[in-house]
Amino acid sequence: MFYKYLLCCTMIASVSLGCNSNGDDSDYAFIGGEIINPKNNSVVLYNTKGKVADTFLLDGNNRFIHKITNLQSGLYSIRHGGEYQMVLLEPNDSIMFRLNTHDFDESLVFTGNGAKKNNYLIKTYIANEKEAKKLSKYAQQEPEIFSAFIEKRKEKRLNEFHSFLEQNENVETPFFKSVIEANINYNAFADKEIYPFAYFGNNKLTHIKDLPENFYLHRSIVDYNATHLSNFFSYNRFLSSNIENLATHSYYDSNPYHSKFDRHALNYNKSKLDLIDSLIADETIKNNLLKYKAIDYISHNHTELDAKKLLDYYLTKSTNEDDKVYMKELVSNLKLLRRGNPLPNLTVVNYNDSEHLLTSIISKPTIIYFWSSNYKSQYRNSHYMVKKLKSVFPDMDFISINLNDNDDKYWKKIINNYDFSKHNEFKFKDSKSSRKTLAVSYLNKAIVVDENSTILHPNVNIFRSDFHNTLEELLQKKHLVAKQDAL
Known part of the structure; x- marks a missing residue:
């Protein structure tokens, strides 16, 4: 029954899009679907900057269909009951999905014009998760072995994707191609950036300088201001681990050569904020990363004085006023949670x-x-x-x-x-x-x-x-x- 509904909706969308194909009003798309075991009566669409773009109410059959006007190609997200899924939307798409909240990720299926792009995007997410589970054993290998493994895996996935494009010529768009390639590349780049922390550990991280010269060759092609990837997990995972890695150099500039690495040292965390501020110009990407790194430090059991020092330093870097208010409240609330204080009586x-x-x-x-x-x-x-x-x-x-x-x-x-x-x-x-x-x-x-x-x-x-x-x-x-x- 649902597939008849999908077919009907897709035909309506296709006719509507076709009637406007030669006009100026072609920058829109249709999105719709059905929620099995819904947790509430709506689906929320977030735009490419992570802000609420629209809310769609479910009908009596837990379904909806909606026309999005003035659409810009980008990575959007649909959210229901606290869970979300990225959706790649471009003008003239008519995407329908069906999901069961009891098994959100595994049950999600797209159909319609634009479905192949999104189903392939989900495929790359699943591949990333499977790879992450296998990575720990390779992280203890010598740098040359690890690097070769990551490079071979990356090339294999890129070749599979290019084969997919050759077999589905009508699917390829510049935006879709750039997103999938970015997902594959930045996932590999992140693994390279995380490697030294796993391989050397805190006691020997000083040897990070001894890695082969070409180990970080990927850094020459990194885009720190990829606005269209600002909500993309693999991209943000890379940025986070890359900043952590780069900041180790300033750590050992101010600490003894063979000292144990302390990721919670105040100066190390301030240097991370400095790097973010200097490397990233895009305000959305910069502010999100500044907030994440500041929370990571402030949330741990530092002295009230050190937490205040990092907060003040963060406030000079961020341009997001809502984030600043949040961080001030976080520091204020953490004062009540110091060791020796009574637990708040909630x-x-x-x-x-x-x-x-x-x-x-x-x-x-x-x-x-x-x-x-x-x-x-x-x-x-x-x-x-x-x-x-x-x-x-x-x-x-x-x-x-x-x-x-x-x-x-x-x-x-x-x-x-x-x-x-x-x-x-x-x-x-x-x-x-x-x-x-x-x-x-x-x-x-x-x-x-x-x-x-x-x-x-x-x-x-x-x-x-x-x-x-x-x-x-x-x-x-x-x-x-x-x-x-x-x-």
Whole structure:
């Protein structure tokens, strides 16, 4: 039935587009689709700068179709229930999609004029994810071996793409070609930039200068102002890792030659902001990267003075006034989350819809961790990791808090489907306000408190390889828990 609907919509779009093909009003496209198991009654379209462009209401059959006028070729995104997917849109496209929110990425299928471009884009995303899982073993190889592996993989994917274009001549446009090639290239470039941190580690990162001369040959063709890629994951992944890498040179200019690398050193993080400011002119790209790097530093357990120093430095670089307000609020909220301060007393709701003050459910050393219904791998992995931690730290408690604002039935359905223990599963009564109070700027943050709800650490990551050592040190200092066997 849905495919008849798609065919009908596509024919309408094609006729409409055809009638205007010789006129001035041809810079538009149609987008539509069907949402299976919708989380709300709308789909939001974001423009190429990440701003809301339009909101489409679903009809009684959870479907919609919409004409977008004055369209510029670009990477847009569609969002529903907190999840999103990039969509490549160009004039004269008529794209229809169908997705099931229970398996968002895997179920998404495009049809219509422009569908082949978007289906291939999804294919490159999936390939990037698969490659990331295999990369760790190659990251321990010698630089020459690693570089050859990355280059061979990149060329293989580019050749596959060019073969696809030869077989689908009507699909190729300059914009589509540039986007797919950028996705392949920048994913490879990012792997090269990340490599030294994995290969040398903090103790020997000074040897980054000893890498072969041609190891960073890709830097000669990098575009730091690729506006059309400003919301593209592989591009931003490259920029982030490239800035981290370049800043190591200034780190060793002001630290002893063989000293252990400290990614949280204030001067190192200030040098990252300097590099962003000097290399990038595009305001959207620059401001987003400045904000991300500043949050990365400020969110960790630095002194109030150092956090203020980096904030002040950030404020001289950014030109985004909304970002500046956000960062000032973040620093202000983090003051309340210093070690030794009481945990803010927020209201949470349990599985049975009973409200409790957060501190009232804490009676022993506790780790508070967070998850979102929109990120399946994250909530599965976080609960799995906590299960392992419970066996290592049996005297500790673990409180799980869902961050979503959507209907409780989705939160409870995940708990039931994965058989998570209902005993320590909660949601915030006011999620937006509570996230701000606890400065939850990313999902993998966790907070450690003692039996009196006093903060021992405001920001730990339970997925870090050294987490259990960090936790043991915290607890032993407080004489709360005897040292356990390592994971």
